[in-house]
Amino acid sequence: MTTGKFNDMSAMEALRRAQAISVGPFVFQAVAAMEDLGLLGILGDLGPGESITREEMARRSGVSLYGVSVLLDLAVTADIVIENPENGGLSLSKLGIYLTSDPMTRVNLAFTRHVCYQGLEKLTDSLKTGRPEGLRVFTADHDTIYPFLKDLPEKAREAWFGFDHFYSDRLFPKALPELFRRFHPRLIYDVGGNTGKFALAATDYDPEVKVTVIDLPEQCEKARENFQKAGREERARVFPADILKEEPALPGEADIWWLSQFLDCFSAGDISGIISRIYRAARPDAVLAVNEILGDRQKNEVASLVVDATSLYFTALANGRSRFYHARELISLIEGAGFKLCDEIDHLGMGHTVMFFRKNPEAEYEEGRRGAGHEG
Structure with a gap:
């Protein structure tokens, strides 16, 4: 309600x-x-x-x-x-x-059971300290869950990636036609690209597009392995970097910066820093495409309940500071860094919203410069 x-x-x-x-x-x-x-x-x-x-x-x-x-x-x-x-x-x-x-219920149930249930007992402590105290169920050696994903116990690891991929796999077939119809990109930066699922989907969809995954070294290593297995090394590359740090300098030749289920991994302050860093690196005509599951953009009360409940995973286990945001707050953070919202599409895939931002809404997209380079 x-x-x-x-x-x-x-x-x-x-x-x-x-x-x-x-x-x-x-x-x-x-x-x-x-x-x-x-x-x-x-x-x-x-x-x-x-x-x-x-x-x-x-x-x-x-x-x-x-x-x-x-x-x-x-x-x-x-x-x-x-x-x-x-x-x-x-x-x-x-x-x-x-x-x-029901596939969605099964995925949500496994994620709750094998990833979240024990750690949620530390929710109060996490809210007090601003740290994912529930992560200690799995490890005391990391401040966030992300570098530890590949080392999670088998059932927890399967449930985490099963949850992540269930929703992203149903989004990409809907989002890719919109990206290519609107912008015809030849080079995409997939910021927080994880294991490279989007990069493989995009290079499957378009035979010429190139994608560079920008993520932590641990995630880039796994993405590179997947690109090699798929024979996609020439068009799918990696750029290892901690997006929260200023070094190394980000590349800047992409037509589209794609951030999919990524900003929910960060606090409001971190999001402002991340988007500001991208703003400085991006071409004047580049497009920032942000895909998120937003609690206030769901089709019904049940979906909103699931989103807002699952959001507490970030508090207790992921990092202690982030969440599934609501639209008004997230748009305000992105526009506060300089970008301007130009368009948005609700209810893609399983409750996703894709928002398109530009540095200068008046500038036309320069198709002639597409794919000027490919880092990695």
């Missing part, structure tokens, strides 16, 4: 929701246990109209009848499982079907 009045919700509904929050961790961990023990899989394999008893589930799964019963009692009460009162037959509800088979 983005806006509302005190009496929009009845007292009983408010109490019901309050209790759902109070016992929410129990429900979450029960779902996790049912997944690990194979109970959700057994229910998910049932055909239309089929059901199964607790005794049969215990036999098939190898879990004690006690274990099956305590989990299924809660699953029924939480509307995840439906129980036939006449014969005790159990089957998945609509909610249970989403939990077991």
Whole structure:
């Protein structure tokens, strides 16, 4: 609910929701246990109209009848499982079907469970210190999660990249036609390009475009490996740099500076510094294209809830200072560094907004200078 009045919700509904929050961790961990023990899989394999008893589930799964019963009692009460009162037959509800088979729900569930759940216990400490205190669940040797991504435990690493790629993979097919239709770029800088997913997608989309990933050395190393595996070294390169530092000097020949799900990794102060650095390096006619998931630009309340909830990952685990921003704040930060918003597209992919900025809105895009160089 983005806006509302005190009496929009009845007292009983408010109490019901309050209790759902109070016992929410129990429900979450029960779902996790049912997944690990194979109970959700057994229910998910049932055909239309089929059901199964607790005794049969215990036999098939190898879990004690006690274990099956305590989990299924809660699953029924939480509307995840439906129980036939006449014969005790159990089957998945609509909610249970989403939990077991909806790709977005599965990705979000894994990210919450394997990356965030334990670290979120340190949310209060993170808000007090401005540091990702929950990251200590995984390591005490890093101030942010990003240099440590490749060293996360296997399930956490798979969940982190699965979450990141699920959303970006659904954005790129929508965003690339817009970028090329509007600007026909021949050289793109992908700032914070991570493992090179966008660079590979862009060079697949256009046979002439070149992309340089600008990111931390650790990420550039992985991106370079992926470019070599794809046989794309001639058009997909890397430029190792810490964007928060002034050295080395950034290259400046790109037609488009592409920042995708990148600024949410930084505090407001850091964003001002990053965009100012890009502004100084960029050509006068260059385009700054910023893709973000914005909490106030979602299609419905459920999407807004997921975005604003997941935003706390940045507080507790990523760096202690950043978030999924709302549009007004992010645009103000970028324009404060000198760029001017020229256009924006909402609801691309899975709730993304792509915003286009220019140094000088009056200047025309100089197609003749496209791809003047390619660093890396």
